[in-house]
Amino acid sequence: MNFDILLKIVIIMAPLSLAALGGATSIYAPMQHHTVDVEQWVTAREFLDLFAIARVTPGPGSMLGTLIGWKVAGFTGALVASLALYLPSSALVFGVGHVWHRHRGKRWHTALENGLAPIGCGLLFAGVLTLSRVAAEGIVPLMLIPGVAALMIVWPKLHPFIFLLGGGLICYAVYLAGF
Amino acid sequence: MEKAQTRVPLLSIYRVFFEIGLFSFGGGLVPWIHREVVDIRKWMTNEEFLSGIALTQVMPGVNSTNTAIFVGQRLRGLSGASTALLAMLTGPFCCVLLAAVFYQQLLGLPGFQAAMVGVASAAIGMLLRMGVTSARITIRSAPPAIMMAATFAAVGLFRLPLIPVVCVMAPISVALAWFLTTPKPAVDEEAGQ
Numbered sequence: 001m002n003f004d005i006l007l008k009i010v011i012i013m014a015p016l017s018l019a020a021l022g023g024a025t026s027i028y029a030p031m032q033h034h035t036v037d038v039e040q041w042v043t044a045r046e047f048l049d050l051f052a053i054a055r056v057t058p059g060p061g062s063m064l065g066t067l068i069g070w071k072v073a074g075f076t077g078a079l080v081a082s083l084a085l086y087l088p089s090s091a092l093v094f095g096v097g098h099v100w101h102r103h104r105g106k107r108w109h110t111a112l113e114n115g116l117a118p119i120g121c122g123l124l125f126a127g128v129l130t131l132s133r134v135a136a137e138g139i140v141p142l143m144l145i146p147g148v149a150a151l152m153i154v155w156p157k158l159h160p161f162i163f164l165l166g167g168g169l170i171c172y173a174v175y176l177a178g179f
Numbered sequence: 180m181e182k183a184q185t186r187v188p189l190l191s192i193y194r195v196f197f198e199i200g201l202f203s204f205g206g207g208l209v210p211w212i213h214r215e216v217v218d219i220r221k222w223m224t225n226e227e228f229l230s231g232i233a234l235t236q237v238m239p240g241v242n243s244t245n246t247a248i249f250v251g252q253r254l255r256g257l258s259g260a261s262t263a264l265l266a267m268l269t270g271p272f273c274c275v276l277l278a279a280v281f282y283q284q285l286l287g288l289p290g291f292q293a294a295m296v297g298v299a300s301a302a303i304g305m306l307l308r309m310g311v312t313s314a315r316i317t318i319r320s321a322p323p324a325i326m327m328a329a330t331f332a333a334v335g336l337f338r339l340p341l342i343p344v345v346c347v348m349a350p351i352s353v354a355l356a357w358f359l360t361t362p363k364p365a366v367d368e369e370a371g372q
Contacts, residue, residue: 059271089240115353118323120232122330148304171297
């Protein structure tokens with residue numbers, strides 16, 4: 001296995017890990033720049049194909065990096081790219097979390113928790129809006145969002161997978177019907 | 180380390196997050212974690228989880244894996260966090276490579292992409308549901324309601340960048356929470372890992 005290539009993957013992906021503020025969307029552009037324009041590991045067309053694969057498979061969008069690693073250096077490349085993409089940011093989260101969990105129960109910590117919870121809540125709703133702008137094209141997908149939410153409130157015990165499957169089937173049926 | 184009575188086996192952590200990771204389409208993963216960790220298993224309180232979301236979303240990385248690390252760490256420290264992260268990525272890692280191999284056939288399937296849009300939409304619906312149920316639990320007075328609405332408006336409606344918004348909102352919200360909570364009798368003894 002070509003060690004230089006693996007090292008190069010780490011050098012490109014590890015900084016992107018820490019640059020991925022607000023999720024993977026913010027690193028698509030620099031990742032394309034490095035892997036397509038600079039290193040020419042994949043063509044622009046291949047990059048888009050890999051992006052599509054990462055979108056339709058489970059897992060975060062940064063799995064795109066895993067695919068590029070796979071293209072460049074096979075299975076080892078995929079593994080190295082994944083580690084480089086996840087370890088730096090994860091270590092940072094762990095470090096902050098360490099301080100956070102350690103002080104559980106203190107008054108300032110409770111205040112932080114109670115103060116941050118509504119912010120987290122607001123971010124959830126904002127996420128719904130942002131994601132539906134990107135992901136849900138068409139009237140049926142858009143109606144699925146409140147529909148699924150309402151059904152899950154009525155039947156909280158039902159497994160989430162059933163809703164995902166249902167959503168997929170409905171849109172597939174609509175596709176077959178030719179809308 | 181955590182107290183013995185609340186010690187969650189690493190295998191349980193792995194199983195929960197492996198399943199979540201495997202079925203994580205379209206970014207609707209945090210609500211699923213919430214469901215498993217808060218609703219079903221009661222490993223965490225709602226406030227603990229939500230504050231964790233606010234905390235981890237301003238940090239780099241993917242929201243769902245960051246949340247998994249936050250939960251795993253709370254339960255079992257470093258080994259819990261590593262287990263959760265590894266579990267979250269095992270399924271997607273294998274799937275994405277498999278899909279890359281069978282890519283042409285997969286996208287050639289008629290209606291495949293339409294179905295995936297449906298799956299992603301349902302996942303967003305899960306997110307909406309979690310927002311609604313969490314708000315019902317967390318928002319018990321006017322100040323947090325206002326902070327929640329303002330955060331939503333800034334990031335969701337006006338599309339302001341997330342990090343600066345949280346950096347402005349969080350101190351205000353925490354200050355409000357500080358002055359509105361009466362100091363509880365000392366529970367500091369059980370703090371710490």
